[in-house]
Amino acid sequence: MDTIIYVRWSSAEQSKGDSKERQLGLCYDHAKRNGWNVIRPPVIEEGQSAFTGVHLRLGELGKLQREFEEDKYPNGVILLVERLDRLSREAPGQFFLWLSAMTQKGVTIATVDGNRTYRGNLDMATIIEVVVKASLANDESVAKSGRIASAWANKRARLAAGDTQVMTARIPGWLTITEERTFAVDPGRAATIKRIFEETVQGAGKHTIARRLNADEVPTFGRSSAWHASYIQKILNSPAVLGEFQPGVKPRGAARTIVDQPVADYYPAVIDADLYSRARVSMQARSRKTLGKGRRVANLFSGLGRCDTCGGKMTMRSKGAKTRADGRIVHEDYLVCDNMQRGVIRDTGDKCHNNVRFNYGVVEDAVLDAILSDALDDTHFAEGSLSHQLSIEHAQLSMDLDRLRRKAKSTLDLLGDDKGDQDVKEAYRQAKVGQDNLKIQIAEVYDRLLLARGHVSPEEHATRIASVRADMHSADEDTRHRARTTVRLAINELVSELSFHRKGRRVGVKLLSGSRNITISGEDGRITFDIAPSKVSAATSDLSDRQERARDRVLESNRSRRRQI
Structure with a gap:
């Protein structure tokens, strides 16, 4: 049969x-x-x-x-x-x-x-x-499932008690286990992890990073013969690079679920908290789909530009490279309404009539003239300064605060209907006290950080800005790409919208939280500032620390401009 x-x-x-x-x-x-x-x-x-x-x-x-x-x-x-x-x-x-x-x-x-x-x-x-x-x-x-769950509950209890021995053979790919059952860092792999985060901060995406690692023949961490974007993403999302271990359980045949609080300093950290934080900001900026085509990072405003007539997105149209009389090669690029270009019928039944082609070069130069000195701060430049060390401390304290907030929430959940559990109440109280203490420490470090950043004189900062703008047009591809990516990220942290108006061929630039409005002539790039905006939004948890600092710099710049009038 x-x-x-x-x-x-x-x-x-x-x-x-x-x-x-x-x-x-x-x-x-x-x-x-x-x-x-x-x-x-x-x-x-x-x-x-x-x-x-x-x-x-x-x-x-x-x-x-x-x-x-x-x-x-x-x-x-x-x-x-x-x-x-x-x-x-x-x-x-x-x-x-x-x-x-x-x-x-x-x-x-x-x-x-x-x-x-x-x-x-x-x-x-x-x-x-x-x-x-x-x-x-x-x-x-x-x-068997109960025995395994019990064994892991005991392991988590040992972690909470400060046991430093390795609990499981499943470890991050950049670590090894010694004969004494402790962790050791693989220096070569740790350098690769740092490179991945640094290139992310510079604006490279996971596909680009994987391609570079393969081109440089950097060894992979596992059996795979090549780097893949999915593994780059996994590394970038892993708190293990900071030394954090998140206990979890994986029932047989089911997905892994998180249990208990994350354990700080379980693994050896291979990058600092500031680099991790800046990489997260860069990844969030990239999620707005701001990267232009190819190595030019052609459109710094992709995802920000909107047609004032129909609300559609502004898209770049290129007429290719042209050679000027002086021998310079320039790209004749224009920003146009995508709805108008494609003949899209709006809800009103009409087509968009904003047929103005805005010269991209004129708009880019004017926007950078207007905001770049406020958009860039020392975190966009080289590391190694006192401010960088304080940034690490500030980022680490912020992560500790977030961890305590999660602990307080989970402790509150444990109370449930049993409001009389004194042990749980005491744990919640301690978590709240810990939060208050951390907030004080964060404020103190932030004040020191602002002071450290003040050590760079306005003249030195202006020199740095000029150097970046020069690099944006460098003949060296890597230098040009790095500079344009840095500027693109800074713009996305500060600018909330660019609106392109048919009437008057003008461009309106709105900065974060309404901190400043700017009008640019699409004809010649002439700039008009509104240095006394009617309303500036209060601080919001939606803003990163760097975005809040950028907005504060704009407001201070507004005050300086008003004093000069």
């Missing part, structure tokens, strides 16, 4: 042993002894749990079940397994219903263990046998 062999094991570790070979050998020998014809390669379920039923929902057995339900084997077929628990370790009632449904479809379930077959309508003795076997398998899985 036609036969299909099904083999399953519940964890990837078992695949390193003899589970697969043993099951296959037993099943093939059993089929041969009974004269059964194995009609296809064995169905292999690797690393899937039968305890939660995920193999039936998403695995190979689920696919096989659908074949049975679609009557793909009208003459009947034998499904051969080593034991019944290879098919399921779910609750006995659930498994019995599944097995009964399969036998009703003409499938014969056969096991090597006990040389048993189950087909058609099952009699009472067979039903009792199946339920007893399923119950034993389920009880074993429940007990």
Whole structure:
């Protein structure tokens, strides 16, 4: 009779042993002894749990079940397994219903263990046998799951008590475990991690970073022969680079879920908190889809420009590179309303009539003249200064505050309806006191940070700005790309919108929180400042520290301009 062999094991570790070979050998020998014809390669379920039923929902057995339900084997077929628990370790009632449904479809379930077959309508003795076997398998899985959960609960308790020994062999790819069961940093891999974060701060995306690492033949951390954008993203999102370990549980066959509070300083940190924070800001800026095509980072305002007539986005149209009489090569680029360009019909039934082509070069120069000195601060430039060290301290304290806030919230959740639990109340009180103390420390460090940043004179800052603008047009591709990316990120942190008006061929520039409005002539780039905006929004949690500093610089610049009038 036609036969299909099904083999399953519940964890990837078992695949390193003899589970697969043993099951296959037993099943093939059993089929041969009974004269059964194995009609296809064995169905292999690797690393899937039968305890939660995920193999039936998403695995190979689920696919096989659908074949049975679609009557793909009208003459009947034998499904051969080593034991019944290879098919399921779910609750006995659930498994019995599944097995009964399969036998009703003409499938014969056969096991090597006990040389048993189950087909058609099952009699009472067979039903009792199946339920007893399923119950034993389920009880074993429940007990094992409980033992594993208990073991990890003990490990988390040891972490909370300050135990520094390694709790699990699963560790970040840039670390190793010593004979003393402590962590050691791989210097080469740690340098790669720092490079990934630094290039992210400079504006490179995960695909670009992966391509660069592959081009430089930087060794990967695992079995993969090349770097992939998905792994770059995983590294950038991992708090483990700061030394933080987030305990979690992964029930067999289910997704990993977070439990308890993150444990600071469990791993050795391989980058500082300031670099991590600046990379997050850069990633958020990139999420606004601000990167232009190619290495030019052509449009610094992508995602910011809006047509004042229809509200549509402004898009860049290029007429290519032109050689001027003096030999300079320039790009004749224009910003136009995308809706107008494509003839899109608006909700009003009309097309957009804003057919003005705004010279990109004129707009870029005018915007940079108007805001660049306020948009850039020392965090956009080289590291190593006192302000950089204070930035690290400020970022670390901010992360500690966030961690305490999460702890207070989870402690409050623990209270639930039991408002009389004094231990939980005391833990919540301590978390709130810790938050207040950290807020004071953060304010003190921030004041020192502002003072340190004041050490750069206005003349020195103006020189830095001029150098960046020169680099934006450098003949060296990497220098040009780095400068334009830095400026693009700074603009996106400060500018909330650019509105392009048909009437008067003008561009309106709105800065963060309404701190300043600027009007630019699309003809010649003439700039008009509104240095006394009617309303400036209060500080908001939606702004990063750097955005708040940029807005404060603009407001101070406004005051200086008013004093000069």
